[in-house]
Each structure stands twice: as C-alpha cells, then as structure tokens.
Amino acid sequence: MKKWMQGALLGAGLLFFSTQTDANAMTLHERAEVFTGETIAIPTLFGAIPGVTVEIAMNDRFKQHIIVHIDRALFKSTSHEGLPEEEVALIALVLASTPEHAKVALEFESYIVQNEHIFKTILVVDQTKHISDEERTELARYKRIVNPQFTDIEALESREAILRLARLGIVTGTTSQTFTPNAPITRAQFSAMLRRTIPNTEPFLHSPFTDLETAWTKEDIVTLYSFGIVKGLPVFNPGNSITRSQSAVMIKRYLQALDLDISTIATTSPFIDIKDLALENQEAIGLMYQLGIIKGKSPEHFDPHGKLTRAQMAKILDGILQLSIH
Secondary structure, eight states, rough: OOOOGGGOOOSSSSSSOOOSSOOEEEEEEHHHHOSEEEEHHHHHTTSSSTTEEEEEEEESSSEEEEEEOHHHHHHHHSOOOTTHHHHHHHHHHHTSOOOOTTEEEEEEEEEEEETTEEEEEEEEEEEEEEEEEEEEOOOOTTTSSOOOOOSOTTTTTTTTHHHHHHHHSSSSSSSSOOTTTSSBBBBHHHOOOOOHHHHHSOOOOOOOOOSSSTTHHHHHHHHHHHHHHHOOSSOOOOOOOOBBOOOOOEEEHHHHTTTOOTTSOOOOOSSSSSSSSOHHHHHHHHHHHHHTSSSBBTTBBBOOSSBBBHHHHHHEEEEEEEEEEO
C-alpha cells in the first residue's frame, strides 16, 4: 500500500499530561515513538471521496484497525475531480473486479511489534476477506544513534538535552565535534528536527508551498503540513530564522497532532511583550510557559520575535519529549 499510510495516532483515546509519578504514565518520547499516520491520513484521503465512509474499528497505542466502506452506486455516480487520483483508481479497480451486488470494503490493520511496524491492506467483499497485503517497516529510532563528541557545549545548561537528542538522531552537529549552540536555527531546520521526533511518518498531502522544490527538508516540512503542524501558504520561507513565537506555535500544534488533551492547561503567562501577537501565538506561548518548556528572557518579557538558537531548540525538544503523559 502507499507509503503515506505508514505514518496517525496509535492512541488509547484522549491522553493528558501528568504532574505526578505514575506507573502507567509514559513520556511523550515514548508516545512519539509509536506515532504513525493512519487515523489522520486514511479519513483525510478516503473520506473526501463520494460514496466512501471511514470507520475506526480499533485505535489503541500499538494496534489499529480502520475500515473504508464503499457505496458502489454513489461512488460511480459522482465526480472525482480534484480528489487523489491513485486512491480513486484503487477503489475503481476494486469495484470493477467485484460483483455489482457485493458490498465492498477495504480494511487497514496496523501494529507495532517491538521495533517493527506492520501494516496490512485487506479487500473485503460481502464480509469475506480476499486480499491481504502486508508491509513491514523497521522503526527509525535506532538507525540514527551516534555517540556525540561535541566540544563546544560543556558549560551549557542544555548540554544533556543536546546529547540525548543527538544520540536519538534528532539533532546533528555542525561538524563531528561541534554543535554551534548559539547559532540561530532556520524554519526548515526546526521542522526537520521536530519531524525526527515522530519516526516512520511521511507526507500524505502534496506540497502546497512554492519555495520548497530545492529544499533538503521538503519532505519534513510537508509531513508536518500534512498533520497541521506548519502552515503559511503559499510560501514557507525555509531559510528564515525561526522566532521564539513561531516555535511555540509549532510545538502546540505538534501536541495536538499527537492527540494530547491540552484543554485543561492554562494558556496565561506574565509576559507583557506578547499582547500584540495573534491569539494563537499568545496561547501557545502561555501553554509553553505553563508546561515549563520555554522560559522568558526576563520575568515579564518573552522576546517573541527573537531568533531561536540551536541550544534553545534542543532544550525545547528535549523538554516536550520528557513530559509525562497518561
């Protein structure tokens, strides 16, 4: 089946953050490790096709079962213009190869077993399963591990965060021995590092941005766009430095994409220099403040338009991945 199916949430319902130690809690890093895209990608693509309805039959942390029901007459009688051609062609092929009276459905089963993601596509005709196509993908977590030897981070508060992320392949050095912690980070670089925290995800939407054709982070950015984490049409400005405010907004959308319940967390902050920002930015900064992820430059100033440095980025990403959730 298509690669965009590799990547939606294997979530046990709505999750929420925990402030207390609990044997059943996990870190957000553990949650992100099993993040795949089916419960977002499949309804988004198939649900837009006339005559098709999507049922989430099972959705827990390590196992998922989605059924795509096809109304033969309605599907054939409506226009498919503007819909994903490959998906429409797949359904048309299924309908052409099955009897006119038969009820047709596609079932998608997804499992996480140890360090492997197993994905099955099954054709169901009149409740009889006819075809099973299985894909096995090794999870990306252990492919990028390195033993970082950065010599320019020894005195930094964020040293341990940088080393943890480097060992997981989420961040890389500017050379084999330097991290260059005080250099500003671009929107493209931040997107790439954020995407690496959710392995085995690929974009299921085409790029809407006109300035990414030569960008080395194109797939990372489009993946985040597919999950609603980045926006900004028609250009993304990948080479621009990302601001502290922009990073807060992306992290908030990231938490929402992971199906985490942040509705009970306050979005207030003491910062007086964010009042002219859009409401989404103000609430994102407040959320990061309440979670202890991003601090102000002073008790009353956040510096929303300030450039985010590589060291600050590492501290933020490590902070969200260490959050305890249920």
